[in-house]
Amino acid sequence: MAKLYKFPGGLKLEGHKTASTSQSISKASIPTRLFVPLNQSIGSPGECIVKKGQYVLKGELIARVTDYVAVPVHAPSSGTIIDIQKFPAAHASGLPCDVIIIEPDGKDEWMARKPLADINKLDPSELRNMIRCAVIVGLGGAAFPTFIKLNPVGHQIKTLILNGAECEPYISCDDMLMRERPDEILAGAKIMRHALNAESVIVAVEDNKPEAIASLQAASNDLGWVAIQSIPAIYPTGGERQLVKVLTGKDVPSQGLPLDLNIIVSNVATAAAVHHALDHQRPLISRIITVTGSGVSSPRNIEALIGTPMSDLIDMAGGYTENADRLIMGGPMMGITLKTDATPVVKASNCLLVQTPADHATEAISRACIRCGECVKVCPVKLLPQQLYWFSQSKNLDGLQAHHLFDCIECGCCSVVCPSHIPLVQYFRYGKSECWNKEQETIKSDRARERTEARTTRLERIKAEKKAQHAARAKKTAAASDDRQKEIQAAVTRSKAKKAENADTRTT
Numbered sequence: 001m002a003k004l005y006k007f008p009g010g011l012k013l014e015g016h017k018t019a020s021t022s023q024s025i026s027k028a029s030i031p032t033r034l035f036v037p038l039n040q041s042i043g044s045p046g047e048c049i050v051k052k053g054q055y056v057l058k059g060e061l062i063a064r065v066t067d068y069v070a071v072p073v074h075a076p077s078s079g080t081i082i083d084i085q086k087f088p089a090a091h092a093s094g095l096p097c098d099v100i101i102i103e104p105d106g107k108d109e110w111m112a113r114k115p116l117a118d119i120n121k122l123d124p125s126e127l128r129n130m131i132r133c134a135v136i137v138g139l140g141g142a143a144f145p146t147f148i149k150l151n152p153v154g155h156q157i158k159t160l161i162l163n164g165a166e167c168e169p170y171i172s173c174d175d176m177l178m179r180e181r182p183d184e185i186l187a188g189a190k191i192m193r194h195a196l197n198a199e200s201v202i203v204a205v206e207d208n209k210p211e212a213i214a215s216l217q218a219a220s221n222d223l224g225w226v227a228i229q230s231i232p233a234i235y236p237t238g239g240e241r242q243l244v245k246v247l248t249g250k251d252v253p254s255q256g257l258p259l260d261l262n263i264i265v266s267n268v269a270t271a272a273a274v275h276h277a278l279d280h281q282r283p284l285i286s287r288i289i290t291v292t293g294s295g296v297s298s299p300r301n302i303e304a305l306i307g308t309p310m311s312d313l314i315d316m317a318g319g320y321t322e323n324a325d326r327l328i329m330g331g332p333m334m335g336i337t338l339k340t341d342a343t344p345v346v347k348a349s350n351c352l353l354v355q356t357p358a359d360h361a362t363e364a365i366s367r368a369c370i371r372c373g374e375c376v377k378v379c380p381v382k383l384l385p386q387q388l389y390w391f392s393q394s395k396n397l398d399g400l401q402a403h404h405l406f407d408c409i410e411c412g413c414c415s416v417v418c419p420s421h422i423p424l425v426q427y428f429r430y431g432k433s434e435c436w437n438k439e440q441e442t443i444k445s446d447r448a449r450e451r452t453e454a455r456t457t458r459l460e461r462i463k464a465e466k467k468a469q470h471a472a473r474a475k476k477t478a479a480a481s482d483d484r485q486k487e488i489q490a491a492v493t494r495s496k497a498k499k500a501e502n503a504d505t506r507t508t
């Protein structure tokens with residue numbers, strides 16, 4: 001058993017996972033409409049390349065990208081494009097985003113796929129390109145393009161950590177994947193290890209998931225390059241920094257990445273997606289999502305096509321219970337509230353949590369801070385949440401930055417323990433957006449100042465050039481006039497001399 005380490009703070013939280021893990025992963029049927037967002041990663045939205053009325057096959061490219069950190073979009077099923085329009089996004093703002101609406105024909109017919117390549121003979125850069133084309137992004141919720149993560153320029157990767165911690169309450173999609181499909185995860189891990197040329201792979205799983213650990217151990221029995229590591233179930237051990245600390249004892253630098261320690265961390269579901277992409281030429285067009293909470297009748301994990309409306313998944317989970325009043329994409333600690341169940345499943349949708357009033361009863365009774373310091377004790381990144389709260393309230397952006405607001409991982413531990421029920425994380429999100437806005441304003445005004453300065457310099461240069469031209473012209477004119485004077489003078493002299501010569505001739 002490898003030596004494990006502790007990260008600061010953290011909480012033992014009730015899991016609430018049994019309800020959704022009591023049955024196998026269900027497969028969602030193809031919906032009557034698929035709403036496929038053009039933006040499903042952290043980069044810019046894709047550029048739609050299909051037209052209304054066009055027929056597309058499953059897996060066909062429907063939006064391309066030029067932005068390096070963006071990924072293209074593929075049709076999740078065969079059918080006809082019936083519209084391209086705005087639709088509610090799976091985002092806290094709920095603001096509409098561009099979606100391609102497909103009416104599936106029910107045949108679910110794949111586009112032609114190339115024969116399998118021998119992965120071992122491929123160069124890492126070829127592998128990365130195939131992973132990019134297969135639109136793989138991190139499935140732990142961040143949606144960061146995987147091909148970028150697998151391109152650690154200038155680093156020799158020592159360890160690839162596959163994150164199976166899934167520490168947030170209610171979410172169990174990774175747990176079920178590890179229990180039921182460990183071979184897919186390990187096949188993807190093998191490809192990612194090859195792409196990174198990593199020495200070893202660790203699959204880290206919290207010790208409250210014994211079935212997943214047993215399943216992975218059985219599947220990895222003969223593999224010498226991978227270790228299945230059980231770790232203590234303390235929230236938020238699934239955070240990259242916390243996981244690295246637990247497994248290696250090392251601290252990822254402030255504002256840095258595990259890459260700075262020659263470590264890459266990726267989600268277990270992402271590894272399975274890499275396997276499907278390279279071993280079966282299947283782009284990422286579906287994912288497993290946990291549909292759970294006291295607001296649904298029959299919680300479960302469902303494998304659904306990207307673009308499936310959340311309302312379809314609610315129906316599959318037995319429908320809403322009587323008091324259901326809130327939808328959260330993600331878990332109760334870090335998830336975002338959705339405005340409508342018409343919102344489609346996206347690659348970042350790991351959980352749909354349906355709550356009832358009892359789940360958020362304390363929200364309405366926020367009181368003043370009593371400076372008890374409980375929030376400080378649980379912060380996993382050693383911040384001073386109450387101080388950040390004061391700075392957020394007073395919009396002291398310099399204070400926020402000086403107290404490392406951007407190291408906050410928004411885990412919500414401080415909010416959970418606060419006896420005054422202050423929604424601290426909301427203040428920190430607000431504070432971050434204010435800092436970003438200010439930064440954008442500063443960039444804008446810097447650009448405006450640079451433009452003004454450049455214009456002034458340009459005008460002064462033109463003025464100086466004109467002045468110089470004018471002076472040169474004046475000098476030339478003066479010189480010409482000088483020459484003319486001299487010529488006149490010479491002519492007068494010549495004329496006088498001539499006259500004198502003539503007078504002399506007449507006299508003699």
Ligand code: SF4
Binds near residue numbers: 374389419
């Ligand atoms: S836990 Fe709440 S009340 Fe206590 S110091 Fe922190 S913010 Fe203030």
Ligand code: SF4
Binds near residue numbers: 378381384412413428
């Ligand atoms: S939300 Fe931020 S400040 Fe609060 S405990 Fe987590 S990391 Fe610390």
